Amino acid sequence: MSSVKHFQVTFDCAEPERVARFWCEVLGYVVPPPPEGFATWDDFDRSLPPADKGAWFACVDPSGVGPRLFFQRVPEGKVAKNRLHLDVRVGTGLVGEERLAVLEAECARLLPLGAERVRLLQADDENESCMVMRDIEGNEFCLD
Known part of the structure; x- marks a missing residue:
């Protein structure tokens, strides 16, 4: 039996630091300390060749x-629906109006950060309600 592997999720984007800081707010994540020998990420960024400045976060x-x-910064913009998206689990275990209230409250928290509400998918016979949203560069994610 093989062991569980650690993984990271990589986003292609135009402004890596801006998008990373958005997701820090959404998920309660933090920016890790800068590499050894640098007091700040800005100090590290200034040490890079011009083409690499701001290339990732x-x-x-x-x-x-x-x-x-x-x-990671990429030259092309987003042109199609994501093939992969994050589900931000804010309503786990909740149903009906209680779940909808939690989804709406989280949506209201994220809108001032630059998120965009796309649509609410109402509960059906198989799934509970969830809300489709976009981050500050148009990447879809769901409040679930």
Whole structure:
């Protein structure tokens, strides 16, 4: 039997630090300390060749349980629906109006951060309600 592997989730984006800081707010993640020998991430960034400045950023779960999120600059913009998305689990175990109230409250918290509400998917015979949203660069995610 093989062991569980650690993994990170990588986002292609135009502004890595901006998107990373958005997800820090959404998930309660933090920016890890800068590499050894640098007092700040800005100091580290200034040490890089011009083409590499601002090319990537990361955030981590402060408890060490969740995956590291890595954000890398790419030249092309987003043009199609994500093939993979994050489900932000805010309504686990809740149903009906109680679940809808939690989804709406979290949506209201994220809108001022730059998130966009796409649509509410109402509960049916197989699934509970969830809310489709977009992050600050248009990547879809769900409040679930």
